[in-house]
Structures are given as C-alpha cells and as structure tokens.
Amino acid sequence: MSRALGVLLGFAADRVLGDPRRYHPVAGFGRTAGWLEQQMYGDSRRRGAGYTAVLVGATAALGVAVERACRRHSVLHTAVTAAATWAVLGARSLEREAEAMAELLEEKDIPGARNRLSHLCARDATDLEADELARATVESVAENTSDACVAPLLWGGLLGVPGLLGYRAVNTLDAMVGYRSPRYEDFGWASARLDDLVNLLPARVCALLTGLASGRPRETVAVWRRDAPKHPSPNAGPVEAAFAGALGLTLGGTNSYGSYQEDRGTLGDGPAPTVADVRRTAELARRVGIAAAGLAAVLGKGKRWI
Secondary structure (H helix, E strand, O other), X not given: OHHHHHHHHHHHHHHHHOOOOOOOHHHHHHHHHHHHHHHHXXXXXXXXXXXXXXXXXXXXXXXXXXXXXXXXXXXXXXXXXXXXXXXXXXXXXXXXXXXHHHHHXXXXXXXXXXXXXXXXXXXXXXXXXXXXXXXXXXXXXHHHHHHHHHHHHHHHHHHOHHHHHHHXXXXXXXXXXXXXXXXXXXXXXXXXXXXHHHOHHHHHHHHHHHHHHHOOHHHHHHHHHHHHHHXXXXXXXXXXXXXXXXXXXXXXXXXXXXXXXXXXXXXXXXXXXOOHHHHHXXXXXXXXXXXXXXXXXXXXXXXXXX
C-alpha cells in the first residue's frame, strides 16, 4: 500500500502547493542537462543518443536505488514516493497558468496574454488575437494534462520512484532539445523519439479519462478515433482530439514556432475556442488529474515490477 498511498499524498501536495518554489529538483536536472549538453553537443544523432542515455539512465538508476533502499520501510517508502510524485507533477501549476491566461483574456489584455503564453508552449504569439490565444491555451492545457499529470502518475503507479523520476527526465529532455530547429534536428532526435515512446500508453489513457471525466465518452472517443491521425504528434493527437470531443470544440490549425510552422489538422466538430473555453478546459483537466490519481493508486497496489 505504501506506493499507492505515496502517489496519492504526492498528488494532494501538488494540488495544494503546486510546484516547489525553491530548489525544484526538475530545475536542477535541467541545469545539469544544460551543462552536459555543452560538453557533449554534436550535430549527430549518435551524440544526442549518448546524451539522452547518460541523463535518463542515471536518473532511472537513482530511482531504482532509492526504491530498493526504502521498500522494506513502509512509512519511509510512502514519504519518498510522495515527495517524488510532488516533485515531478505539474498539474496544479498548469491549472494556474490556464487561470492566469483566462484572466488576462477576460480583461482584454492581449499583450499580457501573448507574453504569458510562453509559460505554456513555444508557439509564436506575436500576431495572435484573443480567440487564437484561447485556442493555443486550450491545446496546450490538453497536451500538458497528459505530459505533466497523467503520464507521471501512470508510471509512478506502475514503477514507483524509478518510473516517476525516469519519466520526468525523458519529458524534460524533450522540452529542452526535442525541437525541429537546426541545432536540435539530429542531436535532439533520440530525446524526442524516447518521449514519444514513453507517452504512447499515457496519452491514450488520458484520452479515455477525458471522455469519462467530461461525461461525454462516446463523443470523445469518436473524435479521437477519427481526427487524432491528422495531428503530426502520435501522442498529442489523441489527447487534443479527446479534449475537442469532450468540450464540443474544434481544435487544430497551423501553428507558428518561429523557425518553422506546423499543420496540426482539424480536430473536432464544434465551434473554435473562445475566451470562455479556457476555464472550461482547466476544470476538465483538473477532473482528469483526479481520475488519473485514482488509477495510479490502483496500479500501485498491484504487482511490483521494480
């Protein structure tokens, strides 16, 4: 029970406290990754694969060592699992960013909203108006509900501390070097592909939970099955399509990321998002997170794989 209880306590800590304000371990990992990139960078997939293997391997090994050292002491194991869960989750912070965007858009502070969007995604917001900023927010909250909440909870329930730390290492590296820019086209290839792999299951679990949490499972699954293949990402596609179906909206379109543009297809059947849909999306993400925490606790009570 210690793993299940630890995951639930960590989820509760994230709901109440959000991200640690100082000495955030994920930020520390990011600084380490940035330093190592300077030492190992080369414009090749082989160099990038080595970089990814070192960082993810070391983080997962640390998780295995901690898990094995604590597993015979249930109270300590619960506390360590809770701390790791709290450290790697970003659900409450994601919700706060959505609420901040909603407030700026409701106040018609378009320059402020354009600037704030960078907290959610790397999209070029220079020329975006209110409804396009709302769409960007809805899509980013949908995608990050899987990445920042459902996926770490799922891997934590299945694999404990190694799953929590290893997943966050993979996802952080994808955010740092997994871009289609000239610098990272090859060096970031391994990080991006590994992130795709570890999110294959969580993204689809997130899509299912979205349908259940919204009370529109049939519409959600129908849009997911029909429209997800239009999206260039194998994992963002199912999640964004599921949110489109659950919210009764049409998402997708062509997005600019500065150095390149990406056509994300058309997902859903309803109207395009407006400012009012940002808070609806944040509320749906919150319910999905609660459902994911319950699922992770059930998984945590099962067979220990590590």
